[in-house]
Amino acid sequence: MARPPQQPKTFANPMASDRYNARDAEARWQKIWDQRGIFATRNDDPRPKYYVLEMFPYPSGRIHMGHVRNYTMGDVVARVKRAMGLNVLHPMGWDAFGMPAENAAMERKVHPKAWTYDNIAAMKKQLKSMGLSLDWSREIATCDPAYYKHQQKMFLDFLRAGLVERKKSKVNWDPVDQTVLANEQVIDDRGWRSGALVEQRELTQWFFAITKFAAPLLEALDQLERWPEKVRLMQKNWIGRSEGLLVRFALDPATAPKGEAELEVFTTRPDTLFGAKFMAVAPDHPLAAAAASNNPALREFIEQCRRRGTSQAEIETAEKLGFDTGIRAVHPFDPSWRLPVYVANFIVMEYGTGAIFGCPAHDQRDLDFVNKYGLGNVPVVSPPGVDPKTFVITDTAYEGDGTMINSRFLDGMTSAQAKEEVARRLEKERFHNRPVAERQVNYRLRDWGISRQRYWGCPIPIIHCETCGAVPVPEKDLPVTLPEDVTFDRPGNPLDHHPTWKHVACPQCGKPARRETDTMDTFVDSSWYFERFTDPWIANAPTDRPMVDAWMPVDQYIGGIEHAILHLLYSRFFTRAMKATGHVGLDEPFAGLFTQGMVVHETYRLPNGDWAAPAEVKVEADGETRRARLIATGEAVEIGPIEKMSKSKRNTVDPDDIIEAYGADVARWFMLSDSPPDRDVNWTEKGVQGAWRFVQRLWRLVGEAAELAQGAPAERPAAFSAQALALRKAAHRALARVSDDIEKLHFNVCVAHIYEFANALNTIIGDLGAQNGTQNGTGSAADEGPQTGSVATPDLRWALREAVNILVRLFHPMMPHLAEECWALLGHDTLVAQASWPEVEAELLVEETLTLPNNNNVKNTDDDK
RNA sequence: GCGGGCGUGGCGGAAUUGGUAGACGCGCGGGACUUAGAAUCCCGUGACGAAAGUCGUGGGGGUUCGAGUCCCUCCGCCCGCACCA
Numbered sequence: 001m002a003r004p005p006q007q008p009k010t011f012a013n014p015m016a017s018d019r020y021n022a023r024d025a026e027a028r029w030q031k032i033w034d035q036r037g038i039f040a041t042r043n044d045d046p047r048p049k050y051y052v053l054e055m056f057p058y059p060s061g062r063i064h065m066g067h068v069r070n071y072t073m074g075d076v077v078a079r080v081k082r083a084m085g086l087n088v089l090h091p092m093g094w095d096a097f098g099m100p101a102e103n104a105a106m107e108r109k110v111h112p113k114a115w116t117y118d119n120i121a122a123m124k125k126q127l128k129s130m131g132l133s134l135d136w137s138r139e140i141a142t143c144d145p146a147y148y149k150h151q152q153k154m155f156l157d158f159l160r161a162g163l164v165e166r167k168k169s170k171v172n173w174d175p176v177d178q179t180v181l182a183n184e185q186v187i188d189d190r191g192w193r194s195g196a197l198v199e200q201r202e203l204t205q206w207f208f209a210i211t212k213f214a215a216p217l218l219e220a221l222d223q224l225e226r227w228p229e230k231v232r233l234m235q236k237n238w239i240g241r242s243e244g245l246l247v248r249f250a251l252d253p254a255t256a257p258k259g260e261a262e263l264e265v266f267t268t269r270p271d272t273l274f275g276a277k278f279m280a281v282a283p284d285h286p287l288a289a290a291a292a293s294n295n296p297a298l299r300e301f302i303e304q305c306r307r308r309g310t311s312q313a314e315i316e317t318a319e320k321l322g323f324d325t326g327i328r329a330v331h332p333f334d335p336s337w338r339l340p341v342y343v344a345n346f347i348v349m350e351y352g353t354g355a356i357f358g359c360p361a362h363d364q365r366d367l368d369f370v371n372k373y374g375l376g377n378v379p380v381v382s383p384p385g386v387d388p389k390t391f392v393i394t395d396t397a398y399e400g401d402g403t404m405i406n407s408r409f410l411d412g413m414t415s416a417q418a419k420e421e422v423a424r425r426l427e428k429e430r431f432h433n434r435p436v437a438e439r440q441v442n443y444r445l446r447d448w449g450i451s452r453q454r455y456w457g458c459p460i461p462i463i464h465c466e467t468c469g470a471v472p473v474p475e476k477d478l479p480v481t482l483p484e485d486v487t488f489d490r491p492g493n494p495l496d497h498h499p500t501w502k503h504v505a506c507p508q509c510g511k512p513a514r515r516e517t518d519t520m521d522t523f524v525d526s527s528w529y530f531e532r533f534t535d536p537w538i539a540n541a542p543t544d545r546p547m548v549d550a551w552m553p554v555d556q557y558i559g560g561i562e563h564a565i566l567h568l569l570y571s572r573f574f575t576r577a578m579k580a581t582g583h584v585g586l587d588e589p590f591a592g593l594f595t596q597g598m599v600v601h602e603t604y605r606l607p608n609g610d611w612a613a614p615a616e617v618k619v620e621a622d623g624e625t626r627r628a629r630l631i632a633t634g635e636a637v638e639i640g641p642i643e644k645m646s647k648s649k650r651n652t653v654d655p656d657d658i659i660e661a662y663g664a665d666v667a668r669w670f671m672l673s674d675s676p677p678d679r680d681v682n683w684t685e686k687g688v689q690g691a692w693r694f695v696q697r698l699w700r701l702v703g704e705a706a707e708l709a710q711g712a713p714a715e716r717p718a719a720f721s722a723q724a725l726a727l728r729k730a731a732h733r734a735l736a737r738v739s740d741d742i743e744k745l746h747f748n749v750c751v752a753h754i755y756e757f758a759n760a761l762n763t764i765i766g767d768l769g770a771q772n773g774t775q776n777g778t779g780s781a782a783d784e785g786p787q788t789g790s791v792a793t794p795d796l797r798w799a800l801r802e803a804v805n806i807l808v809r810l811f812h813p814m815m816p817h818l819a820e821e822c823w824a825l826l827g828h829d830t831l832v833a834q835a836s837w838p839e840v841e842a843e844l845l846v847e848e849t850l851t852l853p854n855n856n857n858v859k860n861t862d863d864d865k
Numbered sequence: 866g867c868g869g870g871c872g873u874g875g876c877g878g879a880a881u882u883g884g885u886a887g888a889c890g891c892g893c894g895g896g897a898c899u900u901a902g903a904a905u906c907c908c909g910u911g912a913c914g915a916a917a918g919u920c921g922u923g924g925g926g927g928u929u930c931g932a933g934u935c936c937c938u939c940c941g942c943c944c945g946c947a948c949c950a
Contacts, residue, residue, distance in 0.1 A: 058950050098950065171948070182948040230869055234945075237868050312946050316866035346866085350947090365866075445947095452948065522950070561944060564869080569947095598944090644943090673890070674877050680943080682877065686891060693904090694890090700905090749879070752889035759889090766906080 022663025055559030093140035149479035150542035205451035226592035240444025266352035271418035457519030465506035527574035603640035712797035
């Protein structure tokens with residue numbers, strides 16, 4: 001395992017006692033912070049608030065380096081804001097429901113609850129060893145009935161407010177295990193345990209009506225100024241607002257199944273209507289079902305489409321397949337024009353009407369489809385600058401705007417004019433007493449299906465009664481708690497198998513009824529925990545209105561980019577729904593968002609193809625190249641590409657090992673130093689060692705500076721020597737830059753400024769040591785004796801003391817334990833964790849002006865060209 | 866497939882608004898101290914070149930007095946895609 005370079009124990013090295021002992025110091029300071037309760041935030045504190053939050057972890061059992069990175073960043077912000085005099089809320093909790101607990105139950109015969117709480121205990125210990133300035137008194141676990149009770153209450157509130165619906169949706173069904181599979185449990189169309197081909201099944205499920213907020217969720221993105229532009233863009237595209245036309249195509253009665261007279265499609269390209277070559281409907285479209293009723297081959301095709309996972313990526317990357325139903329649709333502008341109606345595997349029921357008209361010349365997917373089935377294409381939009389007479393489409397569709405061609409009365413119009421003209425004409429036409437077309441705003445966003453056929457989640461507080469239907473559990477009966485006596489010896493939902501739990505009396509009529517056995521998506525749990533943190537103690541309501549309104553929004557939220565869409569969008573919706581039901585007073589929960597990059601590490605592979613973990617490998621430099629061997633056997637190991645730390649590639653580094661060997665401050669410092677926080681950081685042994693050396697160097701530097709500053713005047717000297725002034729400038733420049741870059745969360749740049757400042761301080765101390773050396777001949781500034789520091793004039797001593805006091809406070813947010821140790825060494829009897837942020841003296845930031853060539857002259861002197 | 870992002874020395878990266886590219890760290894080379902150094906300190910380190918200088922921010926093109934930064938295009942890598950969290 002990784003160890004820092006050690007002093008040989010056999011030597012009585014005089015420096016050994018000067019070495020900073022992280023293990024001793026970190027435990028000691030953590031205990032002191034804990035005993036004094038300095039990170040517990042009071043809700044009645046009158047100072048201005050600042051709420052910093054990192055995405056809470058799933059209690060998998062051990063923290064990983066991604067957590068270390070995330071929580072270190074948040075802790076830096078929390079400590080800096082605290083030093084700036086704000087009342088900082090920095091809480092922590094556990095996203096404790098979820099599938100892994102049930103998998104553990106099945107594989108290891110442990111109860112999900114026991115497994116989860118054991119994991120929480122282990123991870124809490126690990127987080128504490130990081131020295132995070134967290135308010136643990138507000139700790140939340142979402143699997144605690146004291147938490148999910150309020151979630152159930154809000155579910156019922158949302159239901160009353162019309163924000164909960166019940167409708168059908170598709171799930172992945174494992175026909176062998178007889179269980180619903182998550183998308184990640186479907187591998188190459190097969191169930192991960194059974195290996196059976198999955199099927200799509202329809203279930204009636206509970207939905208949150210997030211689409212009711214599609215417009216406000218989209219519009220408010222513009223106001224989220226402290227969100228990364230890329231996240232706003234991704235959410236914008238996810239919500240996917242599009243303006244278009246709903247068009248009703250009549251079906252040729254001679255070909256239509258009984259009772260089917262029309263086909264509704266939504267299109268954003270009504271201008272291309274004269275380029276239509278076919279119609280296509282989703283495999284689960286009602287027309288497909290109707291057509292299949294007397295067509296076994298079509299039925300088989302639909303079955304085949306269902307034998308695959310439900311994920312979007314899978315649907316869209318699969319080979320495009322279609323089946324001609326024999327039905328013919330009538331072109332809305334030409335009664336004699338018939339279009340074949342296909343069932344196609346790339347059309348999804350969830351978007352628009354689940355049906356399209358295909359214009360192959362101007363849509364790539366449609367073009368691929370016609371090229372496969374030989375339906376041909378007619379270009380109807382001519383790109384600017386292209387001769388319409390020679391314009392043909394073969395393999396690449398033209399999806400841009402242009403001039404209309406081959407389109408009868410639309411010819412010569414722009415695409416925009418043609419869209420308008422088609423809408424205008426079809427709006428007036430009527431078919432079966434309704435307009436043939438209606439202008440429509442459509443969203444790609446779908447309602448949020450929250451039903452999960454699983455045990456380890458928040459029970460949905462509903463009772464199904466044959467006479468009364470779906471009846472809400474009365475509030476006095478909340479929480480509906482999970483039964484603990486469940487078994488995992490067979491697949492499926494243990495709540496369903498439980499002998500008694502689901503059998504209850506209907507709250508309305510009293511007749512025997514059945515509890516809802518579905519539990520909620522864990523995204524529900526994580527959609528309001530930040531609001532609960534503002535007062536996690538209140539027992540009779542999800543939130544305490546004055547408190548939640550005072551603390552929210554979260555000023556700085558920090559987490560992985562992988563949550564850019566779902567978690568953040570759901571939380572934005574949930575906050576709006578809570579506002580609508582009176583639980584909060586705001587719309588947007590996160591005023592500032594920061595998405596951090598991943599932690600990556602190089603991979604190691606044995607000749608037999610097995611992966612080796614970094615802790616099992618010794619890497620040596622061999623001239624220009626690096627070589628790796630297995631420590632245990634000496635076997636050569638191939639050094640592979642740098643990839644995201646993962647269990648499968650075994651390229652993980654355990655934070656415990658690093659903290660044990662180097663200390664938490666080193667782990668924190670390296671995490672922040674090497675890469676911009678929004679990019680991936682490559683964890684390397686060399687980098688960690690560099691951080692460790694810097695910790696030792698700072699410790700020596702502060703010690704030496706403290707010694708040289710001894711006897712510094714209490715009063716600020718009236719004048720400073722050039723050397724003292726240079727030091728003061730270095731200190732204040734570093735202070736100004738770190739303050740600035742911390743605000744922007746540019747931690748890696750802050751680290752560079754601190755290095756520069758430390759280098760400057762070191763140079764001055766070195767110079768003093770050299771002067772000292774000429775006097776006493778030892779050459780060591782650390783030498784004791786009355787002459788030490790004698791060369792430092794009072795003004796320089798004052799400047800040294802100022803500089804080192806600034807330095808310690810500058811690195812405190814990143815390395816809090818070392819900072820406390822240094823702070824104490826400097827003679828403070830306070831905690832640096834409670835010290836205020838230093839004040840910049842602006843006049844010290846003024847650079848000596850250099851006369852630079854006036855760039856404006858360039859403009860006037862370019863006559864020599 | 867769709868949506869989003871990233872690309873700068875040997876490596877991680879820095880560079881308000883378009884204005885001296887390479888701060889800071891790692892690595893490497895040299896030196897000092899040392900019985901020793903994987904500790905510490907000092908010097909050097911984009912490429913080519915003896916030098917003057919020339920080239921240089923993924924490739925190609927463009928805008929501009931001036932481009933790492935703006936525009937177009939291509940290539941490569943990464944993330945998300947609604948039941949992983």
